[in-house]
Amino acid sequence: MAHFVSLALLLSALSVSALPAPVCTDFVLPVTASANNIDLSSGDPTTNVTIPVSGTFGIELKFCEPTTVVASRAGTLQVLVHGASYDTSYWDFEAFQPDNYSYVRFAAAQGYPTLNMARLGSGLSDHPDPLQVVQFGLQIAIEEQILRLARAGSITALGRAFTDIILVGHSFGSSVTNGVIAQAPELVDAAILTGYSHFPVPASVFTVGGVLPASQVDPVRFGGLAPDYLTTHNASSRAAVLYGPVGTFDPSVLAADEATKDLLTTGEEFTFERFAVSAPGFTGDVAAFIGEKDPSFCDPSVDCQNIATEGQFYPNAKSFEFQIFPNTGHCLNLQLDAPQVFASIQSWLDRHGH
Ligand SMILES: *[C@@H]1O[C@H](CO)[C@@H](O)[C@H](O)[C@H]1NC(C)=O
């Protein structure tokens, strides 16, 4: 009961007063990483032939230091990883009513520093070969390196070393999160997977929902990119995959989202399902948050209850919890329910001592 009272108070506070904005620094960090990617050069997406990739890649990081001081959270870093066709704006939606839709502002108001990254091939991060290089294997390796640097205190703009890392993903970003806690479980204390499940997405919903070469969709923004850099076609095809039904989102959010949409790659599409793995070595806390109207990751034949079985992939986790949000689509942060989603994430963090 106490939980619901505090939620109501929090929501009423959100609607009447502006959230204290954090102080943010946006920069591109050279990150050296290597992985065995899949050799997709034959055109066969099912091949198991691997190709080593390595290099130093510029990765856009946006670090936000809260102006609300909560001493117990100063050493905790929430690392935020966006999904396909997004960039840092997914977790820090500034284009429309940021007090309702920016998770970065919400977290800062609770005293959390955040490190919001643009995955390789998105935002201001480098855009290398979208078939052979920008794949999940390398994305996971890059994420691991960033977490190592943050724990070591080696990212100058962060100003310190962090001892508690909460990795928060959405969709493709949750797949990266899942891959990191499977491969390098010691780097993460708590994992939050939003808009994601191991339930197979038949033929990738992004293919079904119509993605096209980004250079064709928007020659002004994406004209120089190779055709394997992809994005959604238009606002209505975007809404069909990423949003719930009419009435569950504000059309102004969709318009702002469409205007700032970003990329995914063919290499990512073809390697996504390979990383729907178990993470038996992970001993931290795991939470799964999903919208009931998520066409990609909720299994409609069991009314989304496939999420309840996600704990099987984290057999040694300290805890596993899930929450399904009614009338909410795939992009939880951009639906009318976003403030409730954020409050639920906070309630979970509080209950697990993060
Ligand atoms: C690749 O490996 C998987 C898992 O072992 C197997 O199911 C699949 O058939 C292999 N693909 C090819 C093209 O050999």
Ligand SMILES: *[C@@H]1O[C@H](CO)[C@@H](O)[C@H](O)[C@H]1NC(C)=O
């Ligand atoms: C948040 O959304 C509600 C409901 O749409 C709206 O009334 C309110 O003005 C928004 N608040 C801010 C700070 O933008």
Ligand SMILES: *[C@@H]1O[C@H](CO)[C@@H](O)[C@H](O)[C@H]1NC(C)=O
């Ligand atoms: C929007 O994109 C979809 C999927 O590619 C396409 O079928 C539809 O015709 C497009 N609508 C407009 C108005 O361009």
